[in-house]
Amino acid sequence: MKIQSLSLASALSSAVALSSAFVFSSAANAYEDHRNMKFTSYTFKHSTWTEDQYVGDLKEVVNFADAVAHAVEFRTPENAKFKLNVGAAVRSDANGDTELESLLGAVEAGGVFIRMETSSAPGYIAPEEGSIFDNKYVAGERGFTAKYLQVNIGKSLDHWPAARWGLGYIHVQQPGTLNMYTTSSDGGYSGMPNYPDAIIDPEYQHDLLGIWLDVDNLQAAMHDGDGFMLAMNRKGGFRYGWGLTMDMIFGALKSHSSQDLDKIVKDNYGLDLEYNDPFGIGWSITYRLEFITAYRMPSSNFGLSFGLEGRAFQGFYSEDFFGTSLSVDDGSEAALQLGPGDNMVFQYGPFVRLAWEM
Amino acid sequence: MLHLRSGLLLAAMSLSLAGCDSYPDISDSERNQPDPSEASNDTFFGADNITEERPVLATLSSDNTIDHYKFTIFQDYNGPLTVTLSGITGDADIELYDFNLNLVSWSRTADTSEEVIELWHDAAYNSGSYDNGLYFIRVYTRDAGLISDYTLEWDFDQGNAE
Numbered sequence: 001m002k003i004q005s006l007s008l009a010s011a012l013s014s015a016v017a018l019s020s021a022f023v024f025s026s027a028a029n030a031y032e033d034h035r036n037m038k039f040t041s042y043t044f045k046h047s048t049w050t051e052d053q054y055v056g057d058l059k060e061v062v063n064f065a066d067a068v069a070h071a072v073e074f075r076t077p078e079n080a081k082f083k084l085n086v087g088a089a090v091r092s093d094a095n096g097d098t099e100l101e102s103l104l105g106a107v108e109a110g111g112v113f114i115r116m117e118t119s120s121a122p123g124y125i126a127p128e129e130g131s132i133f134d135n136k137y138v139a140g141e142r143g144f145t146a147k148y149l150q151v152n153i154g155k156s157l158d159h160w161p162a163a164r165w166g167l168g169y170i171h172v173q174q175p176g177t178l179n180m181y182t183t184s185s186d187g188g189y190s191g192m193p194n195y196p197d198a199i200i201d202p203e204y205q206h207d208l209l210g211i212w213l214d215v216d217n218l219q220a221a222m223h224d225g226d227g228f229m230l231a232m233n234r235k236g237g238f239r240y241g242w243g244l245t246m247d248m249i250f251g252a253l254k255s256h257s258s259q260d261l262d263k264i265v266k267d268n269y270g271l272d273l274e275y276n277d278p279f280g281i282g283w284s285i286t287y288r289l290e291f292i293t294a295y296r297m298p299s300s301n302f303g304l305s306f307g308l309e310g311r312a313f314q315g316f317y318s319e320d321f322f323g324t325s326l327s328v329d330d331g332s333e334a335a336l337q338l339g340p341g342d343n344m345v346f347q348y349g350p351f352v353r354l355a356w357e358m
Numbered sequence: 359m360l361h362l363r364s365g366l367l368l369a370a371m372s373l374s375l376a377g378c379d380s381y382p383d384i385s386d387s388e389r390n391q392p393d394p395s396e397a398s399n400d401t402f403f404g405a406d407n408i409t410e411e412r413p414v415l416a417t418l419s420s421d422n423t424i425d426h427y428k429f430t431i432f433q434d435y436n437g438p439l440t441v442t443l444s445g446i447t448g449d450a451d452i453e454l455y456d457f458n459l460n461l462v463s464w465s466r467t468a469d470t471s472e473e474v475i476e477l478w479h480d481a482a483y484n485s486g487s488y489d490n491g492l493y494f495i496r497v498y499t500r501d502a503g504l505i506s507d508y509t510l511e512w513d514f515d516q517g518n519a520e
Contacts (some may be wrong), residue, residue, distance in 0.1 A: 132483055133460045144460075181381070184386045191428070192392075193402055193494065194457045220507035267401035268459050270392030274382065319380050332390040335382040 028072045031354075032299045034222070035263035037357035039075035041218075043067065046349025047091050047101060049121030049146050053310075053347040057339040058200065061136075063124045064146070069101050083108035086149045091121065108156075113164055120145055125175060125202050133319055135152040135187070136177075137196040137268070139259045143200035147173040148311075148345070152248075160215075160225075168212025168249035170284050172313060174202025177339035178257070182271065183331050193268055199336060206343055208315070210251015217243030218355055222294045222301040230292075232351045237296040241268040243305075245288040253282030253315035261336060271334040274326045278338050284314030284345075287323065290353070300358035309349030319341070380416060392402050400425045400496055402459055413511035416497075418450055420505065431491035431514050440456040441465075441495060441512045443473040448504035455494040456483075462493075 046053075047067035054062050073087035087104035102119030125142040127133045154166015176200045188195040217230045221239050224232075232241040256277040265273040290307035319337070326335040392403065399406045405426035408414050416425060431439070443452045443465070451466040452473045465473035481491065497510060 133456075133458055135458060137459050138461075183385055183386055189391060191407075191430070191492065193459045193492075198457055255379045267403055270403040323379045324382055327385070328382055329387070330390040331388040334394055337382065 035078035041073045041355035043071040043353040045351035048347045057341040058175045065093035067091045118149045120147040135197040138200045163215040165213045170208040172206040175202045176342040178336040181335040201257045206255045214247035214250045217245040221292045221305045239294040247286040250283040254279040274335040278317040280317035284313040286311045303355040306352045313345035427495045438515045439479040441475040445509040446506045448506040451501045453496040457492040
């Protein structure tokens with residue numbers, strides 16, 4: 001009896017397995033292999049460089065024109081020996097100016113994936129009130145170019161084609177505050193330039209190098225792949241649900257000024273400078289929280305997603321953990337230290353993305 | 359063993375963090391104050407004084423492409439301030455800076471035209487105790503081969519002051 005039960009169970013499980021295989025086979029045959037398809041997408045979004053999205057100690061004096069961006073991306077079929085991924089975004093600001101905001105380029109050959117994304121926007125340092133800077137000195141021109149460059153080198157995960165990992169590098173250029181320390185408590189000497197509380201470098205630089213991981217949920221949803229925090233519902237050829245697309249880098253952070261700070265402090269105030277380029281650990285997360293709808297057809301797939309996208313870049317310097325070796329020993333010296341809020345990028349904004357594979 | 363090592367590491371980090379200071383140590387001593395007397399006027403720090411009554415006559419040359427001057431408006435009035443660079447034989451320009459050394463106005467006319475800066479002096483703005491009414495002027499040329507005499511003067515029109 002026990003043997004019979006086992007046999008029956010085996011027979012049932014075999015039948016289920018066979019029917020599952022048949023259903024899977026039928027489903028697989030119902031759609032053309034997405035790896036033979038070209039992928040194209042269009043995204044309408046808030047520009048990544050606007051006043052609202054700029055955070056940091058200089059928020060009150062950093063100005064960008066409000067803008068929207070139109071981004072287009074194209075990917076060659078995944079089955080191609082040489083895979084190409086190109087994209088560009090055009091920025092239209094509130095002043096009516098249109099300019100190229102970002103460029104995206106990626107190639108994949110021999111299983112190795114190389115991707116580069118760059119964006120930039122013009123900005124302007126303006127005083128808080130009228131034309132007056134309150135104890136801040138702006139080094140160089142007040143007009144500046146904010147820049148973001150990301151380079152990734154890696155490969156797709158074997159069992160998770162929508163995900164990739166490898167090495168990531170980010171270069172950020174944006175205004176930074178360098179707090180100034182001197183022994184003179186009242187800010188200087190008679191007939192001499194005032195010692196500012198801070199020197200503003202409009203184009204302070206940050207470099208992050210580390211481990212990189214990313215996943216594209218919309219493309220995963222369009223061909224029933226596995227995404228990252230992707231919960232899709234299926235109704236016939238229709239797919240819908242929430243997903244969180246992420247691009248993460250964690251690694252070493254090094255920052256430095258675009259200005260000759262020693263010369264500035266000596267020429268302006270006659271002081272000898274103590275300053276060390278800060279370094280530490282940093283991370284970057286580019287996220288896209290989106291509601292995804294996708295429709296699968298036998299020889300093409302369509303996707304539409306909308307939600308909130310943004311980027312968080314942040315770090316901690318060794319001085320925050322282990323203290324600083326800087327000291328101001330007498331009236332002939334000054335020390336500069338990067339403001340704690342100025343090694344961060346927080347960009348966010350709504351977007352709508354339309355994609356198709358065929 | 360792993361827990362013990364982790365605990366020791368955390369304890370060491372805690373001790374390290376407890377004893378550190380993220381900000382520079384500042385001495386109470388103001389000795390060795392910077393002394394501008396031996397500096398040239400190639401920098402703000404070595405800027406030469408210029409009075410309203412006596413214009414400056416000087417020269418830009420290939421080894422001296424930049425000069426700095428400073429002046430002070432002592433009156434506690436608002437009023438129009440004019441800075442003029444004249445008598446130049448090449449393309450020289452002027453910039454006006456406040457007591458924080460931030461650029462407040464400039465004249466960068468091409469060729470040998472007279473350079474003139476006009477702005478409204480607000481006495482309340484520059485109201486620091488030691489640098490009240492202090493301005494800096496930068497005279498410079500981007501033409502490294504230029505040799506030119508120049509006359510620099512400034513005028514504060516107290517007659518129209520409010």
